[in-house]
Amino acid sequence: MVVTGAGGQVGLALRPLLPAGRFLTRDQLDVTDGAAVRSELKGADVVIHLAAMTNVDECERAPARAFEVNAEGARNVAEASAGHGARVIYVSTDYVFDGTKPLAYEEDDPPAPLNQYGCSKVAGEGHVAAEPGNLIVRSSWIYGQGANFIRTIVGAARRGDPLRVVDDQRGRPTSAEDLAAALAFLVASDVSGVLHVSGDGDPCTWADLAEFAIAAAGRPEPVERIDSATYQGEANRMVARRPSSSVLSLAKAERLGVPLRPWRPSVESYVRTLA
Numbered sequence: 001m002v003v004t005g006a007g008g009q010v011g012l013a014l015r016p017l018l019p020a021g022r023f024l025t026r027d028q029l030d031v032t033d034g035a036a037v038r039s040e041l042k043g044a045d046v047v048i049h050l051a052a053m054t055n056v057d058e059c060e061r062a063p064a065r066a067f068e069v070n071a072e073g074a075r076n077v078a079e080a081s082a083g084h085g086a087r088v089i090y091v092s093t094d095y096v097f098d099g100t101k102p103l104a105y106e107e108d109d110p111p112a113p114l115n116q117y118g119c120s121k122v123a124g125e126g127h128v129a130a131e132p133g134n135l136i137v138r139s140s141w142i143y144g145q146g147a148n149f150i151r152t153i154v155g156a157a158r159r160g161d162p163l164r165v166v167d168d169q170r171g172r173p174t175s176a177e178d179l180a181a182a183l184a185f186l187v188a189s190d191v192s193g194v195l196h197v198s199g200d201g202d203p204c205t206w207a208d209l210a211e212f213a214i215a216a217a218g219r220p221e222p223v224e225r226i227d228s229a230t231y232q233g234e235a236n237r238m239v240a241r242r243p244s245s246s247v248l249s250l251a252k253a254e255r256l257g258v259p260l261r262p263w264r265p266s267v268e269s270y271v272r273t274l275a
Contacts, residue, residue: 001187002044002086004031004077005051009144010091013180014048018187026051031073038080046187049077049090049128052121056095059117060240066120074124082131089186090128091179092121094140094171094198099243104203106249107138107194115240129194135186136194137179140246141209143270144176149206150213150267154274157214157221167207167225171246172198175266182258191256196248199263203247212264216271 005011006023015023022044029040031051041047052070053059059066074090081088095118096111111122128134143150150173156163174197182197204212207225214221232239250260 009176013176017184037076063116070120071123075127094246104249157219165207201262
């Protein structure tokens with residue numbers, strides 16, 4: 001088994017769960033290098049493809065690079081894996097949707113991304129889906145080791161900084177550890193196609209998540225709730241559009257027995273690890 005992008009949040013969380021795997025960081029494998037990908041994937045039976053350009057606003061500023069990594073990188077991995085007889089499990093995103101659906105998004109809902117990150121990941125999904133037996137796992141609002149929203153907002157609260165957070169985007173936070181547990185479960189399955197995996201429980205906005213996280217940190221500072229247009233207008237930089245609702249339906253994952261943890265206790269556990 002090979003894991004690409006193994007230095008990211010999900011890759012780090014997977015390491016103790018898949019000790020026999022070969023974990024390749026960005027420095028060890030550039031997925032845009034087709035020859036390197038073919039070489040490194042030799043002998044693998046399963047490839048968990050995590051390598052991606054995930055900074056949504058940076059993808060908006062550099063769309064060509066986003067497509068090179070997220071689309072062509074996925075093509076390289078899918079084609080090399082098919083050539084070696086390996087199955088690919090590809091982690092994608094809730095941002096493949098436009099947020100206009102009032103209910104949770106099902107796996108067969110048509111993608112309609114609002115930003116370059118989402119567009120590049122949809123293209124990557126297409127390359128992975130072209131090979132039979134592969135699995136696309138869409139997740140949302142991931143946090144773990146490294147930079148993420150929860151770490152940032154808790155740090156700001158502890159410093160006493162003003163907290164102004166978007167309140168018109170809804171989704172479900174997902175712990176990297178919980179997603180890793182689901183991926184480890186799926187490695188041992190024969191599930192293919194598309195599957196949604198995220199934290200379970202009632203959806204929330206970013207402002208709701210901020211209030212919950214800082215309360216869990218023992219710093220219940222006031223959070224000013226703002227809308228996306230206000231945030232974009234004050235950012236003084238390019239800010240990608242986000243879907244107003246990117247809630248993923250978990251019904252299929254539940255039917256398959258995929259381990260899904262409610263997001264609130266996962267956030268509480270995570271906040272306790274933050275110094």
